[in-house]
Amino acid sequence: MTDGLVRILEGNTFVVSDKRGDIEASATDPTGLFSFDTRFLSKWVLTVNGQRLNALSTDDLHYFEARFFLVPGTGTVYVDAKLSVIRVRAVGDGFHEELSILNHENKPVELQVRIDASSDFADLFEVKDALKKKGTYRNRIESGRLVLGYQRETYERATLISATKPAEIDENGLVFKVRIEPHGQWMTELHVVTDMGALEAALPDTRGRPSMARGLQKWIGKAPQLESSAESLKTTYQRSIVDLAALRFSPALAAGDSLPAAGLPWFMTMFGRDSIFTSLQALPFMPELAATTLRVLGTWQGSRVDDFRDEDPGRILHEMRYGEMTAFEERPHSPYYGSADATPLYVVLMDEYERWTGDSKLVRDFEPQARAALNWIGEYADLQRNGYLSYQRRNEETGLENQCWKDSWDSVSYHDGTLPGFPRATCELQGYAYDAKVRGARLARHFWRAPEFADKLEKEAAHLKRRFNRDFWVEDHGYFAVALDTDGRQVDSLTSNIGHLLWSGIVEKSKARSVVRHLMSARLFSGWGVRTLAEGEGRYNPIGYHVGTVWPFDNSIIAWGLRKYGFKDEAARVAEGILGAAQYFDGCLPEAFGGYPRQMTKYPVQYPTACSPQAWSTGAPLLLLRAILGLEPVGDNLVVDPALPISVGWLELLDIPGRWGRIDAFGRGRVDTSFRYHGQRVVATEPELAGREAAGRLIRQRTSRPADQA
Amino acid sequence: METATDPVGEFFRGLAGRGREPLLANVSGTLRFDLIDEEAVEHWYLTVKNGDVAVSRSDAEADAVVRTVKVVFEGMTAGKVNAMAAALRGALVPRGNLALVVSFQRLFPGPAVSRAKAGPGSGGRSTR
Numbered sequence: 001m002t003d004g005l006v007r008i009l010e011g012n013t014f015v016v017s018d019k020r021g022d023i024e025a026s027a028t029d030p031t032g033l034f035s036f037d038t039r040f041l042s043k044w045v046l047t048v049n050g051q052r053l054n055a056l057s058t059d060d061l062h063y064f065e066a067r068f069f070l071v072p073g074t075g076t077v078y079v080d081a082k083l084s085v086i087r088v089r090a091v092g093d094g095f096h097e098e099l100s101i102l103n104h105e106n107k108p109v110e111l112q113v114r115i116d117a118s119s120d121f122a123d124l125f126e127v128k129d130a131l132k133k134k135g136t137y138r139n140r141i142e143s144g145r146l147v148l149g150y151q152r153e154t155y156e157r158a159t160l161i162s163a164t165k166p167a168e169i170d171e172n173g174l175v176f177k178v179r180i181e182p183h184g185q186w187m188t189e190l191h192v193v194t195d196m197g198a199l200e201a202a203l204p205d206t207r208g209r210p211s212m213a214r215g216l217q218k219w220i221g222k223a224p225q226l227e228s229s230a231e232s233l234k235t236t237y238q239r240s241i242v243d244l245a246a247l248r249f250s251p252a253l254a255a256g257d258s259l260p261a262a263g264l265p266w267f268m269t270m271f272g273r274d275s276i277f278t279s280l281q282a283l284p285f286m287p288e289l290a291a292t293t294l295r296v297l298g299t300w301q302g303s304r305v306d307d308f309r310d311e312d313p314g315r316i317l318h319e320m321r322y323g324e325m326t327a328f329e330e331r332p333h334s335p336y337y338g339s340a341d342a343t344p345l346y347v348v349l350m351d352e353y354e355r356w357t358g359d360s361k362l363v364r365d366f367e368p369q370a371r372a373a374l375n376w377i378g379e380y381a382d383l384q385r386n387g388y389l390s391y392q393r394r395n396e397e398t399g400l401e402n403q404c405w406k407d408s409w410d411s412v413s414y415h416d417g418t419l420p421g422f423p424r425a426t427c428e429l430q431g432y433a434y435d436a437k438v439r440g441a442r443l444a445r446h447f448w449r450a451p452e453f454a455d456k457l458e459k460e461a462a463h464l465k466r467r468f469n470r471d472f473w474v475e476d477h478g479y480f481a482v483a484l485d486t487d488g489r490q491v492d493s494l495t496s497n498i499g500h501l502l503w504s505g506i507v508e509k510s511k512a513r514s515v516v517r518h519l520m521s522a523r524l525f526s527g528w529g530v531r532t533l534a535e536g537e538g539r540y541n542p543i544g545y546h547v548g549t550v551w552p553f554d555n556s557i558i559a560w561g562l563r564k565y566g567f568k569d570e571a572a573r574v575a576e577g578i579l580g581a582a583q584y585f586d587g588c589l590p591e592a593f594g595g596y597p598r599q600m601t602k603y604p605v606q607y608p609t610a611c612s613p614q615a616w617s618t619g620a621p622l623l624l625l626r627a628i629l630g631l632e633p634v635g636d637n638l639v640v641d642p643a644l645p646i647s648v649g650w651l652e653l654l655d656i657p658g659r660w661g662r663i664d665a666f667g668r669g670r671v672d673t674s675f676r677y678h679g680q681r682v683v684a685t686e687p688e689l690a691g692r693e694a695a696g697r698l699i700r701q702r703t704s705r706p707a708d709q710a
Numbered sequence: 711m712e713t714a715t716d717p718v719g720e721f722f723r724g725l726a727g728r729g730r731e732p733l734l735a736n737v738s739g740t741l742r743f744d745l746i747d748e749e750a751v752e753h754w755y756l757t758v759k760n761g762d763v764a765v766s767r768s769d770a771e772a773d774a775v776v777r778t779v780k781v782v783f784e785g786m787t788a789g790k791v792n793a794m795a796a797a798l799r800g801a802l803v804p805r806g807n808l809a810l811v812v813s814f815q816r817l818f819p820g821p822a823v824s825r826a827k828a829g830p831g832s833g834g835r836s837t838r
Contacts, residue, residue: 154800156800303733328795
């Protein structure tokens with residue numbers, strides 16, 4: 001980690017410390033032990049004879065485990081250190097720490113080893129906004145443990161701290177009086193357990209579960225294997241698989257199954273949009289993530305009109321939080337429903353999931369949810385009664401203003417930089433709605449025995465497509481406007497959103513070539529990827545969150561969209577850029593990086609506060625692999641139609657799970673993704689835009705090994 | 711406290727009487743509500759079978775059990791208390807099959823203010 005912090009996590013419990021393993025959080029500092037959006041330790045400082053320690057080295061053993069090698073003293077003395085201190089820390093119902101001290105001298109030593117501990121029990125929202133607490137603290141010593149407690153009415157949280165060696169315990173920590181023989185060693189285990197008060201009864205008992213290391217090995221073993229002449233691609237792939245394991249989140253009601261949380265450290269919770277996109281990206285690799293996402297989001301589907309939570313019947317949740325401010329309804333996240341895209345995307349994921357896995361049972365079981373989601377689009381989300389999905393928050397204090405994936409305040413603008421009012425009908429939402437109707441129709445016809453409903457959905461989809469291609473098309477420039485404003489006027493800036501339209505299939509064939517030309521133009525394509533907003537737009541800023549940076553997730557969807565319309569070489573070019581950028585981040589793509597031209601910076605410039613790992617960035621290389629290998633389920637077969645960048649050399653993806661059992665895919669690099677440069681501007685080679693049909697389709701099937709998927 | 715009306719009884723009897731509940735169409739299982747009313751505990755036992763709900767006053771073991779103060783439960787049936795927020799506060803304690811509890815809380819109405827703004831015939835939309 002570039003910020004010098006060490007992070008380990010398991011589910012929604014995580015520890016962020018400095019390189020020594022110490023935690024000294026200030027009100028706004030994101031270090032500590034966090035669980036269920038609450039900080040359970042804000043101070044955890046080790047001293048030996050009153051001295052702080054120095055880090056010699058820190059190893060991330062696994063995502064849930066870290067080891068700190070320390071010596072006493074400051075700065076320059078460690079050459080002469082007579083003691084070594086080793087902390088091995090693993091997360092799980094709080095955390096467990098093995099503290100060992102080695103005496104390197106020929107004589108015994110007497111040491112006073114102290115751990116200072118305290119907790120502010122801050123809600124994550126308070127950590128972000130530096131708010132004051134309303135409850136009372138009570139630290140106490142109880143049956144040999146130090147208990148840090150916090151209470152506000154019926155809300156109770158506590159941190160229980162104990163050690164396996166005798167300690168003197170006071171309200172601020174534990175002291176060990178230690179004598180170590182010459183060249184001897186002393187060790188204690190420290191247990192830090194989080195307590196959720198009355199809610200503990202609801203939480204699954206995690207004692208005796210299989211070890212996390214074994215769980216991780218099993219997870220990695222289940223994923224397809226990737227072989228390639230490109231070492232960096234292998235690294236990126238391995239990193240994605242392991243980071244996805246780390247980002248798994250098991251909500252209490254999923255009976256041990258997991259879905260992707262959004263990201264560390266602020267976003268280790270369910271997000272409708274992020275969980276759905278990541279599940280889509282990971283479908284060819286870990287289809288079980290999609291199954292859990294569909295079940296859990298379906299169970300939480302909105303059922304009533306609640307302005308505080310921006311909830312409507314049929315709406316899929318945006319974000320769930322478990323902290324104190326949510327508990328006392330100072331924040332609406334119990335859960336909050338203010339997302340305009342999660343609901344249509346829910347139907348999209350359900351259909352794509354069935355096409356890969358053949359799990360028709362889930363599609364039948366969750367028919368009511370899928371129908372309610374489809375109903376929401378027309379019944380609750382057509383705010384302007386013009387046939388377009390738009391959003392405007394009803395919770396004006398703590399609700400989200402922008403309910404699409406580009407959720408920052410200035411993400412949707414006219415060419416001149418001015419901002420439209422609300423409601424806003426952004427273009428990609430219409431694409432998602434279209435795709436949801438088309439896919440919903442397939443589900444209705446094949447699984448719900450509802451041919452009339454299927455006809456109705458298909459008619460609505462065709463109508464939407466026709467109107468959309470008329471109303472959103474910016475005739476003078478040949479691309480789709482990013483949104484329609486409240487007067488039905490086009491919000492005319494050029495954005496990456498048009499790539500999502502290809503993925504959704506809402507673009508008329510005759511317009512696709514022009515859209516692709518814009519996506520691959522120097523204004524949008526930086527050489528690393530497609531920028532969120534094009535150079536030359538009023539608000540363009542290469543390090544502006546949604547107004548010029550390149551988002552790996554965004555690009556993975558765009559690459560999939562390019563493939564859908566037959567633009568294989570362009571998909572390969574986008575994939576080459578993003579996978580090339582991944583090398584500079586050791587295979588762990590950040591949320592976003594700078595939109596500077598590739599030729600100018602030579603390496604991708606990380607966006608200042610992007611969080612990492614983040615689920616849909618972690619999933620991006622997976623979807624890009626799907627795009628360049630041209631993996632597409634057709635009936636009970638998997639079609640493989642590779643178009644790899646030359647830089648990849650050769651690539652094998654073995655044991656791709658699905659309704660076909662397990663299948664291998666192979667490909668050789670043939671797409672030239674090099675660029676011509678003019679000064680500092682990148683000019684992508686003009687796409688060859690023929691109405692190419694997939695040539696040389698390859699269908700491979702191997703049924704000797706059944707897929708793990710039900 | 712005796713009141714002229716019995717919102718909890720009305721809520722449960724209404725569930726049993728209305729036939730197949732669409733929001734529970736793909737839900738089956740048993741749920742018990744233990745409602746604490748001063749010294750006494752009221753039990754309501756629900757058997758849900760694909761949306762059909764049978765209600766009794768048994769205290770038998772169930773797939774999921776929800777324990778709360780009766781006033782809090784009344785608040786939920788009136789759209790004044792959000793079940794998830796109450797659970798996070800420790801004012802409502804669920805155990806057992808939580809998916810059942812989450813499915814069930816969808817039956818509680820939203821806040822009266824939101825419902826009034828949405829108004830009849832607007833498809834639930836708030837007027838603005």
